[in-house]
Amino acid sequence: AQTVTQSQPEMSVQEAETVTLSCTYDTSESDYYLFWYKQPPSRQMILVIRQEAYKQQNATENRFSVNFQKAAKSFSLKISDSQLGDAAMYFCAYRRTGSEKLVFGKGTKLTVNP
Amino acid sequence: NAGVTQTPKFQVLKTGQSMTLQCAQDMNHNSMYWYRQDPGMGLRLIYYSASEGTTDKGEVPNGYNVSRLNKREFSLRLESAAPSQTSVYFCATGAPGQTQYFGPGTRLLVL
Numbered sequence: 001a002q003t004v005t006q007s008q009p010e011m012s013v014q015e016a017e018t019v020t021l022s023c024t025y026d027t028s029e030s031d032y033y034l035f036w037y038k039q040p041p042s043r044q045m046i047l048v049i050r051q052e053a054y055k056q057q058n059a060t061e062n063r064f065s066v067n068f069q070k071a072a073k074s075f076s077l078k079i080s081d082s083q084l085g086d087a088a089m090y091f092c093a094y095r096r097t098g099s100e101k102l103v104f105g106k107g108t109k110l111t112v113n114p
Numbered sequence: 115n116a117g118v119t120q121t122p123k124f125q126v127l128k129t130g131q132s133m134t135l136q137c138a139q140d141m142n143h144n145s146m147y148w149y150r151q152d153p154g155m156g157l158r159l160i161y162y163s164a165s166e167g168t169t170d171k172g173e174v175p176n177g178y179n180v181s182r183l184n185k186r187e188f189s190l191r192l193e194s195a196a197p198s199q200t201s202v203y204f205c206a207t208g209a210p211g212q213t214q215y216f217g218p219g220t221r222l223l224v225l
Contacts, residue, residue, distance in 0.1 A: 004156070035213070045157075045204060045216035091156050100145060100164055101172060102206075102214055104156025 006105035023092030031097040039089040087112045118217035135190040137205030146188035147206040
């Protein structure tokens with residue numbers, strides 16, 4: 001069974017600085033998708049970024065980018081120029097192509113200090 | 115467009131009571147999902163529906179039933195609530211195999 005591991009239960013960063021959140025996953029599949037979701041205190045789950053495994057280029061969305069290392073099964077999220085509004089729980093998630101099932105990690109709580 | 119809506123936002127039940135959580139989407143997606151989120155855990159899939167008229171079990175289906183009423187609506191029913199079902203419940207929708215979009219969640223407390 002596929003598993004997703006986020007080894008950092010909590011992280012903190014100073015406003016305007018850069019932080020990287022780690023995620024590793026375990027799968028025997030070669031074709032899959034990876035996601036980062038943000039959950040602020042409102043509990044709304046918001047998609048931050050998505051990566052297709054067949055793409056070698058790392059996905060970017062404004063201040064958010066990923067470092068996708070397929071061989072190492074690693075998918076880290078880098079937040080540049082951190083803002084107070086980035087404070088939230090961040091969840092890494094995996095889905096095998098053709099499957100409806102999204103597998104989540106346990107999350108990393110990010111605190112942004114002014 | 116509202117996206118994905120869930121009702122109620124918060125509910126308190128006594129052990130053994132039943133209730134139905136409602137979810138509706140206006141994104142015209144075929145697939146809909148129900149997840150639960152417990153403290154210190156990521157979301158876990160309870161049931162999903164890949165299209166109108168079909169439903170399938172996810173990771174933690176015991177104690178729940180679902181109904182895909184039409185393309186827009188997907189309900190989750192607890193027939194006899196237990197304290198272990200205290201959780202936050204999220205509905206999601208997506209095109210098959212694509213990104214899932216989540217509703218705001220329902221907090222359920224079972225006493």
